[in-house]
Amino acid sequence: MSSNVALSKSAICPGLFVPSIAQDGLLVRLRIPGGLLNVAQCEAIAALADDADSGFVEVTNRANIQIRGLQADVSIEALEHLQAVGLASPIAAVDALRNIMGSPTAGIDRQQLLDTRPLIAAWNEYLTTRPDFAVLSPKFSVCFDGGEAVSVRDRPNDISLVAEAIDHEILFRLHLNLGDRGDAPCDVGVLVKPQESLPLLSAIAEIYCDYTEQVLKIEKQRKPRLRDLLHDWGVELFLQQVVDRLPFSWQRSESPANTLLLNHYQHLGVHSQRQAGFSYMGVVLPLGRLETQQWRELTTLAARYSNGILRLTPWQNLLLTDIPTPKVAAVQAEIEQLGLYVSATHPHSAIVACSGLSGCKASATDTQENALTLANHLAEHLTLDRSINIHFSGCEKSCAQHHTSDIALLGIAQEGEATYQIYVGDDGSKFGRSLDKTCTFTQLPTVIEQIIRTYQAKRFHPNETFRAFVNRHEIAELKQLFNIAQVVS
Ligand code: SF4
Structure with missing residues (x-):
């Protein structure tokens, strides 16, 4: 396993390499960038859940996977397999950094301005191969919102990049969390092109690393959050430091009037995709949990009827996508046979x-x-x-x-x-x-x-x-x- 970092069990922010100790045993959390899982990854998760007493696979409110009730650490062999299928970071010490969030309908949403999936994958690749980022607070979190109807722009993240159409061009508007835990990030009036978004994130992360190292020299224990830096320096000084590191300049622009009303459960049920002839189905998972057998059967269903991809959402449920529309009724019937629901108004949905x-x-x-x-x-x-x-x-x-x-x-x-x-x-x-x-x-x-x-x-x-x-x-x-x-x- 490619890690030489000494890790110990943690009471907070569990990861895959660093489980936390809960009442019911060890708890591990797997980062699922953009919430996207293929068949091999779903099978690896089921194998991991087989070792747990809980009998459940859980989807968290950051579209992570969580497994509770493990009685022993994940074995080296299992960790290596999880790395091989892309479920564990190549560098253990950065695996605890928060999952990268994206809309669960990225690439299939009829309203989207931009498909954010390649950017999420590229940022994940970059983040998880930078050992120096291990110094950051594990709560460091980034979100890409491509303007989908199923929006994630109000989810609590340190940084959100939200797509916006301006003069026939699609740009990302930078949002930063300036408030408290759980607050939605705020527009700070910066616009960048999609191809500039990764250099922008990298510059922010590097400045945040430098700041963290300075703080840790004084306060040995507590890693600062990005919002601590913003409060300390003020937003404008911070932005100046960021733009000074970039090989391009950015546009500054006031936020447009926000008339967007977000409905957090509209993705449940059956919806047509932007790809003609295909639909996606939002499946309710009561309390975000699936028995391991239900998880396996949903994986099989996804492989049989569509492209084998499960998409986890930050509302603790999941989507099956790319279902040929004539097959929707058959898929729905099989989901209901599993004891699950597809209605946004079912009492279990919210x-x-x-x-x-x-x-x-x-x-x-x-x-x-x-x-x-x-x-x-x-x-x-x-x-x-x-x-x-x-x-x-x-x-x-x-x-x-x-x-x-x-x-x-x-x-x-x-x-x-x-x-x-x-x-x-x-x-x-x-x-x-x-x-x-x-x-x-x-x-x-x-x-x-x-x-x-x-x-x-x-x-x-x-x-x-x-x-x-x-x-x-x-x-x-x-x-x-x-x-x-x-x-x-
Ligand atoms: S909110 Fe629930 S899980 Fe969190 S500390 Fe309180 S009791 Fe524990």
């Missing part, structure tokens, strides 16, 4: 939970089991006509989802039955607006059903979203409308 008690000792509740029970209850008792994003978190850290959800359920540490604090809508805070109500898990399915039924009955019109509905009411009004006082404390 429920998110952190690892909870089984995987994390900080958790107050068994978020995963509780989330599955709630989704099953809603599937049995309700029909949704819009996706509603429900987020279970075992503590305030909110690992599973950094942005506000429609309904957030925060586990509370107390004796006896699992208890949750309920939040709805958006007020700029991490979880949203507190209903100032706690609720035991026995009560929760009925309460959430009641909340959703009220929204469906009282919304202005069928297109009013859950979030818009709750945001236009005061909390006191909502409590009255939801009429949950009798059920909860």
